[in-house]
Amino acid sequence: xxxxxxxxxxxxxxxxxxxxxxxxxxxxxxxxxxxxxxxxxxxxxxxxxxxxxxxxxxxxxxxxxxxxxxxxxxxxxxxxxxxxxxxxxxxxxxxxxxxxxxxxxxxxxxxxxxxxxxxxxxxxxxxxxxxxxxxxxxxxxxxxxxxxxxxxxxxxxxxxxxxxxxxxxx
Numbered sequence: 001x002x003x004x005x006x007x008x009x010x011x012x013x014x015x016x017x018x019x020x021x022x023x024x025x026x027x028x029x030x031x032x033x034x035x036x037x038x039x040x041x042x043x044x045x046x047x048x049x050x051x052x053x054x055x056x057x058x059x060x061x062x063x064x065x066x067x068x069x070x071x072x073x074x075x076x077x078x079x080x081x082x083x084x085x086x087x088x089x090x091x092x093x094x095x096x097x098x099x100x101x102x103x104x105x106x107x108x109x110x111x112x113x114x115x116x117x118x119x120x121x122x123x124x125x126x127x128x129x130x131x132x133x134x135x136x137x138x139x140x141x142x143x144x145x146x147x148x149x150x151x152x153x154x155x156x157x158x159x160x161x162x163x164x165x166x167x168x169x170x
Contacts, residue, residue, distance in 0.1 A: 005024070005157055005158065006020055006023065006024055006124075006157065006158040006159070007136075007158065007159045007160070008020060008158075008159075008160045008161075009159075009160070009161045009163065010162070010163055011162065011163050011164045012162060012164065013160050013161060013162040013163065014043050014046055014047060014050075014126055014160055014162035014165060015050065015162075016160060017046075017047045017050050017051065017101070017126055017160055018050040018051050018053065018054035018056065019054075020124060020158045020160060021051060021054075021056065021099070021101070021124065021158075022054065022056075023158075024122075024124060024157045024158045025097075025099045025122075025124075025157075027097070028056070028097055028098070028099045029056065029057055030056065030057040030058070030059065030087065030097075030098040030099070031051055031056050031057075031058050031059070031098060031099050031100070031101050032058075032059045032060070032061055032083060032084055032087050032098050032099070032100050032101070033047055033048050033051070033058055033059070033060050033061070033101045033103055034060075034061045034062075034063065034080055034083070034100060034101065034102055034103065034104075034108060034111070034112045034115075035060070035061075035062055035063070035102075035103040035104055035108060036062060036063045036064055036070070036104060036107075036108055037062060037064070037065060037066075037067045038067075039103050039104035039105070039108060039128045040060075040062055040103065042128055042165050042168070042169075043103050043126055043128050043162065043165050044060075044103040044104075044126075047101065047103055047126055048060060051101075059083075059087050059098060061080065061083040063076060063079070063080070063108065063111065070107070071107065071143060072106070072107045072110045072111055072140070072141060072142050072143065073142065073143045073144070074142055074143065074144035074145075076111050077111055077114045077115050077118070077140075077142055078115075079111075079115075080100075080111045080112055080114075080115035081114075081115035081116075081118045081119050083115075084098070084100050084115055084116060084119040084121065085119050088119065088121065097121060099121065099122070099123065099124070100112050100115070100116045100119075100121060100123040100124075101123065101124050101125070101126065102123060102124075102125040102126070102156070103125075103126045103128065104127075104128055104129075105127065105128050105129035105131070105132045105169065106129070106132040106134055106135075106141070109125050109127065109132070109134070109135055109140075109156075110134070110140035110141055110142060111140070111142075112125070113125075113140045113153050113154075113155075113156065114140040114142055114151050114153050116153070116154075117140075117151075117152075117153035117154060122154060122156070122157045123156050123157070124156050124157055124158035124159065124160070125156045125158070125159050125160070126160045126161075126162070127159065127160065127161040127166065128162075128165050128166060128169055129166055129169040129170075130161070130163075130166040130167065130169065131169065135156070135159050135161070136155045136156060136159050137155060138152065138153065138154065138155050139151060139152055139153060140153050
């Protein structure tokens with residue numbers, strides 16, 4: 001695993017989400033927080049609250065809001081990419097971009113990592129599971145056309161793993 005430019009790991013580390021966001025993306029006024037219903041509950045809602053309290057406008061995108069289980073498939077990459085693009089009509093030449101933040105384990109991270117790559121943006125991740133070792137990798141494991149493959153994409157600029165959250169993950 002390669003270290004991103006900024007990392008915070010430990011009990012309570014999620015509390016640094018807004019500070020890290022401001023340091024990594026000083027021009028950004030907005031964030032799009034991408035999670036699923038489970039990861040939103042354990043960390044995403046808190047990340048949203050911290051960002052808003054620091055003056056960042058937040059858009060949320062919840063994958064499968066009905067709670068259905070999902071996999072890292074290319075149709076989900078397209079969903080996330082379009083959610084990111086809908087917040088960023090002038091990519092890549094804007095100083096007022098909406099920066100993606102993945103809140104989740106491997107599946108959510110890979111979807112946001114690849115969706116961000118295709119949208120031409122960097123992102124940060126708030127990891128929710130200790131069992132995942134690819135938060136900061138330079139690829140996303142995505143199933144496309146029935147074949148699971150590693151798609152190249154940039155690593156996040158920042159990674160946060162709150163050990164209290166990760167320890168409670170299944």
